[in-house]
Amino acid sequence: MATNAAHVQAGLTSARNAGATRDALRAIAAWSVAGLVLLLVYRIDTQFARFWAFGLAFGLVLQRGRFCFASAFRDLFLLGHGRNMKGVLLGLAIASIGFAIVMARQVPFLDSGFLPPTANVLPVGMHTVLGALLFGVGMVVAGGCVSGSLYRMGEGYAASWVAFGGLMVGLLAARFNWNWWWETSISRSPLIWLPNSLGHAGALVVTLLALGAVFVAVLWIERRAGMVVPAARPADEMSNSVADDLRSLGRTVFVRGWPILIAGAALGGLNVLLFTSQEPWGFTGEVGRWSGELAAMLGATPPIPLGVGELPGCVFVPSDGSLANHMTFMVGGMWAGSFAGALGAGEFKLRFPAQPVRYVQSASGGVLMGYGSGIAMGCTIGAFFSSIPSLAINGWVFAVFLGVGAWIGTLIIRRIA
Amino acid sequence: MAKTLDVRGEICPYPMMRTVSELKKLTAGEQTLEVVTDHAPALDTIPTQAARLGFATAIEEVGGSEWRLVLTRKENAS
Numbered sequence: 001m002a003t004n005a006a007h008v009q010a011g012l013t014s015a016r017n018a019g020a021t022r023d024a025l026r027a028i029a030a031w032s033v034a035g036l037v038l039l040l041v042y043r044i045d046t047q048f049a050r051f052w053a054f055g056l057a058f059g060l061v062l063q064r065g066r067f068c069f070a071s072a073f074r075d076l077f078l079l080g081h082g083r084n085m086k087g088v089l090l091g092l093a094i095a096s097i098g099f100a101i102v103m104a105r106q107v108p109f110l111d112s113g114f115l116p117p118t119a120n121v122l123p124v125g126m127h128t129v130l131g132a133l134l135f136g137v138g139m140v141v142a143g144g145c146v147s148g149s150l151y152r153m154g155e156g157y158a159a160s161w162v163a164f165g166g167l168m169v170g171l172l173a174a175r176f177n178w179n180w181w182w183e184t185s186i187s188r189s190p191l192i193w194l195p196n197s198l199g200h201a202g203a204l205v206v207t208l209l210a211l212g213a214v215f216v217a218v219l220w221i222e223r224r225a226g227m228v229v230p231a232a233r234p235a236d237e238m239s240n241s242v243a244d245d246l247r248s249l250g251r252t253v254f255v256r257g258w259p260i261l262i263a264g265a266a267l268g269g270l271n272v273l274l275f276t277s278q279e280p281w282g283f284t285g286e287v288g289r290w291s292g293e294l295a296a297m298l299g300a301t302p303p304i305p306l307g308v309g310e311l312p313g314c315v316f317v318p319s320d321g322s323l324a325n326h327m328t329f330m331v332g333g334m335w336a337g338s339f340a341g342a343l344g345a346g347e348f349k350l351r352f353p354a355q356p357v358r359y360v361q362s363a364s365g366g367v368l369m370g371y372g373s374g375i376a377m378g379c380t381i382g383a384f385f386s387s388i389p390s391l392a393i394n395g396w397v398f399a400v401f402l403g404v405g406a407w408i409g410t411l412i413i414r415r416i417a
Numbered sequence: 418m419a420k421t422l423d424v425r426g427e428i429c430p431y432p433m434m435r436t437v438s439e440l441k442k443l444t445a446g447e448q449t450l451e452v453v454t455d456h457a458p459a460l461d462t463i464p465t466q467a468a469r470l471g472f473a474t475a476i477e478e479v480g481g482s483e484w485r486l487v488l489t490r491k492e493n494a495s
Contacts, residue, residue: 075462346482
């Protein structure tokens with residue numbers, strides 16, 4: 001009997017190893033293609049190549065970490081679970097430190113009145129509030145924010161493709177309304193950069209303290225809801241050889257999910273590198289450009305957006321006739337990186353929603369996200385994950401109303417379970 | 418006899434939400450719920466939700482990006 005059990009176990013193990021080998025080969029193929037693209041693009045434009053590489057890295061970390069900003073907010077309200085939010089907070093803290101150092105070099109004399117040229121310091125006003133509310137509702141209803149949807153598109157979730165379509169529609173609508181928002185709110189709203197009133201170090205300290213306070217609040221929410229247990233893992237078999245040890249290590253890195261704090265720290269660190277290299281992470285402005293180009297092709301060219309030349313962040317990138325720019329490669333890289341990561345983990349699977357109502361949720365949630373990020377000039381990345389580290393008030397205002405919107409969103413999704 | 422909940426194809430956060438509501442519906446005599454999912458984030462959230470309701474979680478990799486979570490009522494559940 002014991003021998004039979006051992007045989008069965010050996011059979012399962014070798015089947016599992018065969019599957020892992022197949023996944024590894026597929027991943028190697030995908031990464032080779034990604035690397036080839038990198039080399040080819042490098043010859044055309046080194047900036048494009050750099051953004052492709054960053055995109056690959058962001059996409060991989062999002063996929064391996066199962067990192068979603070939408071669930072960071074939503075799970076706090078829905079499940080009393082703070083895992084993803086803790087990862088977000090660590091990423092914000094690391095990015096804030098890095099951004100503060102870079103910005104201190106960019107604007108050494110604070111009484112000059114200059115703002116750091118590429119940081120996401122955006123006008124804060126009603127457009128920020130409403131944009132964040134709409135985005136918060138939309139991201140929960142759609143089942144993921146923009147970065148979450150991008151990485152899940154790479155994993156094969158059909159619903160995320162639908163959400164992305166909705167996102168493009170919402171961004172287009174915001175583009176048609178942009179000039180009204182510019183005149184009514186955006187052009188009249190202040191840009192509040194904390195170092196101007198607190199100094200470089202003071203602004204960073206206040207930001208970190210505020211993030212720390214949020215962290216404590218998350219712990220309190222979790223305790224009130226009950227205990228917290230670590231994520232369970234499938235039972236590992238005995239490691240009997242060096243080969244087994246290596247396979248187990250391979251599984252930990254390439255198959256099992258990464259600890260959320262490592263993923264959050266990596267995203268924060270990558271954002272600092274990207275900011276140092278060029279500008280903070282963010283891509284809804286670029287996706288809005290795609291919407292505009294597509295609409296123009298169909299005969300409905302959106303009006304030229306006022307004021308965008310002076311604003312950083314994910315403002316609408318006006319069409320300049322070019323097919324692709326550096327941000328196009330960033331978004332493409334994110335798809336490719338999450339796709340390759342999913343292949344390696346055996347997590348690529350074409351997933352179609354079980355119920356038709358989910359398509360409606362994804363589409364309508366996407367539209368809300370698109371309109372919200374259009375008028376707020378960024379999504380959970382551009383207006384939040386890159387704005388708070390820019391030591392700008394707009395990031396905090398966006399965050400608060402994002403939370404309110406997410407809470408409203410949880411009320412809605414409970415009803416359509 | 419274990420009850421089974423198949424949430425494959427569900428978008429976030431329904432795998433977790435539906436698991437929680439099924440667990441709450443189990444009668445005192447039903448000790449086990451098996452959840453089949455293809456949604457990786459569920460592996461991170463379901464164990465805590467199950468523990469709060471008095472269930473221990475064991476995860477089996479079915480392959481092809483599918484997992485079976487076996488939630489068993491703990492002996493001295495409150």
